[in-house]
Amino acid sequence: MRRFAAACAVLALAACASHAPLRSQWPETVSATELADTPFFPQTRYQCGPAALATVLGASGLSVTPDELAPQVFLPGRRGSLQLELVAATRRQQRLAYVLRPEPGALFAEVASGHPVLVLQNLGVSWLPVWHYAVVIGADPVAETVVLRSGTDRRRVMSYRRFMDSWQRADRWAMVVTAPDRVPVSAQALDWLTAASAFEQLGQGPLAAMAYEAATRRWPELPLGWQLLGNIRYRAGDKAGARAAYRQAAALKPDAASYNNLAQVELELGCREAAAAALQRAVDLPAGPAVASALQETSAELAAAPPAAICQP
Amino acid sequence: MKQSKSTQFLLGILFAALAVVGMPLPAQAGIVGSEQLLQSERSTVQREQLQQWMARDDVRQQLQSLGVDAEQAAERIDALTDQELQQLALNMDAQPAGGDIIGVIGIVFVVLLILELVGVTNIFTAI
Numbered sequence: 001m002r003r004f005a006a007a008c009a010v011l012a013l014a015a016c017a018s019h020a021p022l023r024s025q026w027p028e029t030v031s032a033t034e035l036a037d038t039p040f041f042p043q044t045r046y047q048c049g050p051a052a053l054a055t056v057l058g059a060s061g062l063s064v065t066p067d068e069l070a071p072q073v074f075l076p077g078r079r080g081s082l083q084l085e086l087v088a089a090t091r092r093q094q095r096l097a098y099v100l101r102p103e104p105g106a107l108f109a110e111v112a113s114g115h116p117v118l119v120l121q122n123l124g125v126s127w128l129p130v131w132h133y134a135v136v137i138g139a140d141p142v143a144e145t146v147v148l149r150s151g152t153d154r155r156r157v158m159s160y161r162r163f164m165d166s167w168q169r170a171d172r173w174a175m176v177v178t179a180p181d182r183v184p185v186s187a188q189a190l191d192w193l194t195a196a197s198a199f200e201q202l203g204q205g206p207l208a209a210m211a212y213e214a215a216t217r218r219w220p221e222l223p224l225g226w227q228l229l230g231n232i233r234y235r236a237g238d239k240a241g242a243r244a245a246y247r248q249a250a251a252l253k254p255d256a257a258s259y260n261n262l263a264q265v266e267l268e269l270g271c272r273e274a275a276a277a278a279l280q281r282a283v284d285l286p287a288g289p290a291v292a293s294a295l296q297e298t299s300a301e302l303a304a305a306p307p308a309a310i311c312q313p
Numbered sequence: 314m315k316q317s318k319s320t321q322f323l324l325g326i327l328f329a330a331l332a333v334v335g336m337p338l339p340a341q342a343g344i345v346g347s348e349q350l351l352q353s354e355r356s357t358v359q360r361e362q363l364q365q366w367m368a369r370d371d372v373r374q375q376l377q378s379l380g381v382d383a384e385q386a387a388e389r390i391d392a393l394t395d396q397e398l399q400q401l402a403l404n405m406d407a408q409p410a411g412g413d414i415i416g417v418i419g420i421v422f423v424v425l426l427i428l429e430l431v432g433v434t435n436i437f438t439a440i
Contacts, residue, residue, distance in 0.1 A: 046412045072389060077379030080412030084401060088392035120411055124425055124434055133411035151413070166434075170409065197347055198394045224350060231347045257345040264343035290349045298343040 030108045034138030038116045041066050042152045049073050049081025052133035055149050056118045056177040096180045102172035106186035113185040115176040122169035180211040183218045223249040239265050256287035264298050270309035368402035375405050
């Protein structure tokens with residue numbers, strides 16, 4: 001009996017603790033939306049990860065089933081799927097998984113722009129978690145409800161408060177799936193470029209190039225996007241394209257790395273004078289150890305380069 | 314005995330990796346790479362590569378111990394970036410695995426049911 005009373009006390013405390021931060025406001029900008037065309041895959045046992053992933057991949061135009069995805073994400077010993085593996089499996093489908101800022105504003109902006117959002121929820125409590133993936137497909141600010149594809153429910157309606165509570169307990173983790181050339185509305189430049197660079201690292205260069213190009217369209221004033229685009233073009237053997245991108249980066253912000261890379265590619269295009277000019281700009285600018293050592297190598301190569309090369313403009 | 318074998322194995326992988334990864338680099342030695350631009354302040358490359366290969370091996374073992382067959386585990390590891398592998402190697406056990414309420418049984422089920430009835434959670438739609 002005493003034990004039962006103690007359990008009740010714990011439960012009461014837990015209830016207080018989880019109800020306290022519930023005053024979360026409905027973001028003002030949300031308009032009534034429902035992405036009714038979003039596909040639905042009723043989950044089988046434990047398979048909400050593959051089902052939710054198939055749902056958002058389907059919405060991005062790919063037809064893939066949860067059964068096909070399960071071997072890529074399901075962990076039998078954990079009876080579930082890890083967030084990082086959902087991100088990785090998305091890349092295997094030639095799509096980019098963009099993890100959103102942990103804010104309701106970002107989530108509902110994505111839904112409003114047509115992206116169903118894959119969310120992690122904790123349907124239990126912090127000390128007894130029940131992790132679950134679902135896909136937010138709609139919102140109704142008047143009724144204060146959120147609509148999800150969830151488990152075996154094609155259309156699960158949760159009160160905003162309930163949803164926010166479960167999402168909050170999962171650190172508000174959410175991702176959208178997009179083609180690499182479509183930057184999500186809520187995307188932050190550095191997060192997008194980092195997500196895109198995973199393609200580069202994993203040998204999917206053309207997809208990384210698409211994502212970097214998209215970044216330079218979305219944030220044309222950002223030098224880093226042009227630098228990365230230059231690098232991926234360089235790696236693909238497109239030296240003239242790389243030069244154009246490096247020039248753009250250097251024009252936006254004089255930077256030792258941009259000028260160094262520009263000098264290197266000018267040199268390889270046979271343009272010694274342009275290379276020397278870019279290198280001169282680079283050495284006048286502050287450089288970290290990695291950039292400084294690249295600069296040394298570039299100037300050594302410049303010194304050793306044959307003088308009679310023909311410059312390709 | 315076993316340890317020295319696995320160390321040899323790791324070193325073998327490391328040298329193979331350095332041979333493979335190291336070869337194409339001189340062609341673009343003068344270029345400041347994307348990784349450096351995104352993530353400056355790197356420690357020595359070789360130590361990182363050793364850590365990387367250990368992380369890779371560690372994650373592979375964890376995946377297999379959690380019931381993923383060897384071939385799929387290798388494919389899944391190949392789909393992860395270095396940073397992601399490091400994160401998984403560091404604390405895969407602590408990371409949430411989104412699954413299902415069906416897996417919840419016994420006393421845990423009872424506690425969750427009570428929480429549901431007092432309005433803390435919202436797992437059992439039918440109730």
